[in-house]
Amino acid sequence: MMTQAMREPHVSGRWAWGAVLAVLTTSSLFAGVPAHAAEAPTYDARAVEVSVSGTHFFDGYGREVVLRGFNVSGETKLAENGGLPFASVEDARKSARAMRELGGANSVRFLLSWTAAEPVRGQVDEVYLSRVTAQIREFLAVGLRVYPDFHQDLFSRYVFDKDSWYSGDGAPRWVVQAGAYPRESCGICAHWGQNITQNQTVKSAMRDFWADRNGIQEAFLDTAQATMAYLAGHLDGAEFAGIAGFDPYNEPYAGQYASGEDGAAWEQGRLWPFYERFRARMDAAGWLDKPALVEPNMFWNSNLSFMKQTGGLAGVGTLGPRYVFNTHFYDQARMSGFFNLSKAKDGEYTADFNSVRNRSTALNAPAIVSEFGHPLTGTSSDKAPSVVKGQYQALDSGLGGRTWWQNPAAAGPVLSATQWQWDIYSGRHHEAMNDNPNKIRTTGDAWNDEDLSAVRLDDSGTPVLRQDARLLDRLYPSAVAGHTLAFLYEDRSRDAGTTTTWSQIPGSMPESARLTGSGLPYGVLVWRGGSASAPTELHLPAGFDPATTTVISDLGTVTGPGTTGAIAIVPEPGGTNARRILLFGASEGLHFALISAAPATAEQRSVVQKEVVRWAAGAGLG
Template structure:
C-alpha cells in the first residue's frame, strides 16, 4: 500500500520464450507438444519445451537450458477490482489480445501478473462460477499467445467491496458477499483517515474480517457452515484445476506460478503476537496449505509467489512492521519471495520534498535481494509504481527511473562503473499497472448510481496505469517510452555478474542521465554519445549452448544499434543464424518486439557486452578502441563469479 496526498494509494512471464519463432514449428508457441521431445535447433534458434518452462534454482529463475531468466512486465489489471467488467481485466478477449500486443511491443514486457477475483470465482458458498473462470482463462491465454509468461494473483484490498457502504469514501475488493454477510462485521468507518490504506489498520470492519480469515473462522450460511480460509483455498484449487484443464499443454508451460493472495495483513494481533510471529505462525502455514492445493491441482512443478506482510519494507517509519518472512528457514525452489515496493514518502506529498535522485532506492532494493539470499529462493517485485496525476505526479519520472535503476543493480549510477562487481542480480518485476481503460471507466462506486467513477483508475483516486486508449481505440503510453520500454537481460546463458541501463528518460523537457560513462573511457563515451546504453557482464555456463538474450527497446533499430563485446563489435545487427555471435531476432508471439542474441563459443568464461543507440555511424576503429577500454575495465573490476 502506498501513502499519498489525499487518499492513500495502495499502490498504494516468462522469459519471452525468447528463443522461439513461429516458422514451421510444432505447437502454438514454437514448442513441441510433447514434454519428452528432444531439443530442436533451427538456424541456431531453440524450439523446445526446455526454453518454455521456468523454475527456481537457488536465488534465480532459470529455464530448462539453465539460463538465468529475468521476468519483466506489468500487472493486468486493476480493472479486476471494479464491478463494471464483472471482476475481469477486460470487457472481451479481443481487448485482452489488444492489450497483450501493446504490452509486448510498447513496453517490452515478457511477463504479467494477472489478477483474479475471489468474489467472482466463488459467488455462492461451496460453488465456483465456471463462466467466470472460462472468461478469465480465455483472457489469460491471450497473453500467453503473445509470448508473455503469466502468474495469476488472487487480489484483495481492504478485504472486500462488500464491507463498504454506498456513501463510503473508499472501496475494497476480494472476498465474496456471502462471506461478509455471514461474518456480521461492524459498520465500516475509518475515522479520521486521509489515506485509504489507513483502513487496513484503523477500520474495524476491515481489521476484523482479516483477523477472521487468518484464524479460519467458521461461519453459518444458508448452504451450511464454512470455514473462511478453507473456502478460499477450495476456490483457489478449483480455479487452478480449471486453468490447467482448459489451456493447451504448450500454453500452460508459459504459466510461471501463482500468487496466493495480494498484500496480506493480520488485521489485528493477539496479545504478545507481532507482525514477525504472525508471518511465521499464521501466514506461512497458509502458504504451505496453498502449496498443497497447487500440487493437487496439477501445478506441482510451478512455484508459489508468496508475499510477506505488506508493511515489512515501508519507507515511512511509523508504517513499517517487522517481517519479510523471517524465522521460517529457507523457502527453496517451490516458493518465490514476492514483495511490493512503493515510495510511501514520495506518495504522501509530505515526507519527501522534491524529487527522487540517483541511488535513492539502493538500500530498499538491497533488502529485497538480501531476503532472497536468506530465504534461498528467487525474488520478484510484483508491484511498484507512482501516481501520474495529482499533487505528487511531478515526482513520477524520477521515482520510476530510480526504481528501475535499483531493479537492475545494487549500485547507484555514480558508483556503478567503480563498483560493478558488487552490482548483484537483476530483479524480476511487474509494474502497477497496465489498464487500457484508464480514464474511460464507468464504475458505480460501491454500487452507488449517484457516484459514477470515470477518471483515472476509478479506484480510490488512483492513477497509475502506464497505458490508455486514444480516441481511435489504439493503446498509447502515458509515460516516457524510454523509461517503460527497457533494455534488460531476458535470459543469460550462465550467471549475470553486473548490469546497468542508462535509459536517458525525461522529466518534462529534461533528460535524466544518472550513469554517465566515466571520463577514463573516452572512446566508450564517444560511442555512446547522448544515446541510451546498457552494459551486461556475465560468466557463461558450459552446460548450455543456448544464447544469451536481451530485450531490445523500440528505440534500438537494428541498423543503428551498436554492440561492443568480447564476442566482437558491430553496428547494424544482422539477422540471427548459427554462425553470428551478435545478432537480432523477433520476440515470440507475433508482435514487432525484438531481442538481441549473444552466442558464446562454449565453456565457462567471462563475457561483456555494451549495447547502445548512440553514435550514428561509429567507425570500426572507434568500436575497436571502445572494446579495448571495456576489456581493460572488466579485467580491473574484480569480477569473480
C-alpha cells in the first residue's frame, strides 16, 4: 500500500507540483509556442487536471471542460493479451498518438480487468498493474486525460462453458467457483445482451456480487483500492494530474430484484451504498481530489420500451463534487436489426440525451456518456453513419439542426462522452473463446460477434479509421473561459457516399449560409466570458486546413489564423500533429465564434460578423 508521504502531494495543495512544473509555463502553452518535444512531450498540469463543480468539469485555469474520446479497449475483455488493452507499450503509444490525431480525442476511458488484477483471491498481481501503468502512461504523454474502468459484461468469462454460444468478462475464476453455479443457458437468445435478463446463472452471479456473498464485493473493493494506490504511487505528479477519475463498475444491474423491488429501489439500497464504499477506497488510495464516475441501472434509459426500467440515480439525492453521473446510450432498437429498420434522422436522439442533461441537473453533477456507438458490420451496420452522427449531434446540443438557429438558448450544455470503442487489433485477434482452442475468434472485436471499433491497423501496421473521419474527428469546445451557452457542429459526414447536412442557417443570414453551404464542415460556439486565466479552446479537426480555416468572432475575424494573436491555431499538447483554436481576450460579456473550413475574403467575413452579431442579440442568449 502507498504510504501517507506518497499520497500527500496529490491531497494537499491543489498545485503542490508547481515547483516541479515551473518550466511548463502558461506562456509556452498558450502563446502559440508548442510546449513539447517529440521525444519528451510536456504540458501544463493545470490544463489537463479535472475537477468538478456543479454540473460541469473544470480545469486548473477555471475553464469549463468537455471530455471527448474513446474506450480503450474491448481487447481487455479478451485473454489473448492477459486482460491488457495492448500487447506492448509500443502498441499503446501508437494507439494513443492515433487517437489524438485521427480521432481528435482529449480523453480516454481505459478498461481494466479484475480477472487479471486478482487472479488469486487476496493476491493483487503487481506485474499486471505495472504493465497497465506503462500503457496508461502513453496516453497521458500525448495530453489525453484518462479515467480507468474495471470492466465487466455478463459478470465473468468463467460463468460460461467452453462450448457456450456466448462469453463474458470481469470477475476472476475463483469468484465463480465460490458461487458454485449450475451450467449456464440463455435459452433462445439472438444477442449476447439477453443473457443479462435471461441467463439464470449470470443473474445469480450478479445478485451475489451486490449482496457481497462470499465476501466477493469486498474483495473487489480491496483490489480496486490497491490498483488506485499503485497508480498514484507510480505515476509522477504531472501524469497523475491527467487521471480524471475512476469508473467503479461498468453497466451495473441487479441480476435479480428482491420481491417488490424495482430499479430505483435497488439503486438506493444496493448500488449507491457500493459507490459510497468505493468512494472511501478512492480517498484511502490518495484520490481525494478525483471524482467517481458512477453509473446508474443500465436499463434506465433504454430506447426499447419493454426493456426500460426505473433508475438514473433518481432516489439518491444530489451527488456533489465528488461524483459524476456516468451513463451509456445505444440505439438498441436499430441495433436489434428488426425493431427499427430506418436510418437515424436529424434531432432523433435529442430527447434521449436531454434525459441525461436533466439527470445531471437534478443530481447537481456533471454528466458523461461513457459508451455510445453502433455496429460496423452485421444486419444493422448500414445505420451506423446516421446513428453515430445523431448521437454526436445530441451530445453537442439538445436541439436538432433544423431548430438550433431559431432557439439556441435551449441547446443545453455540451455533454462529455467516450465512444465505444478504439481497438487497433480490430479484425486481427486470435482469441480462444472461453479458453476453447477449437473456437478461435479473429474477426471484428473477437467477442460475442461484436464489431464496433472505430480504428484498425492496415497491412503496414498503421492505425486507420474505419468510420468517416469527418464524423469522428470533430470540432468541440475542449475548454471554455467562461460558460458555454450554445454549441453546434455540422460535420458534413458521408452516408453511403452522400454528404449529410442537418443544420439549416436562417434565410436572414444569407452570407453566413453562403460561407457554410459549400459542403465543408463548420461550427458555432456561443459563450459568456468569465475570469478564467487562459483562452477558450476548441479542438480543430485534421480536415480543417489551417491556411483556409475561417474564424468569425466578436473578438475578430480571420482566414488562415497564425500561431499568435487573438485568434490562433496551435498544436494540441503532447507532441502530435493534432491542433486547436485559441480565442484570447474574451471579457465577461457575450461572445461567439463561427468556425468554417471554407475560406472567406475580408469583406465576406465583415458581413458574416454583422449577421451573427444580429442573430446573437435576438436569440435570447442573454
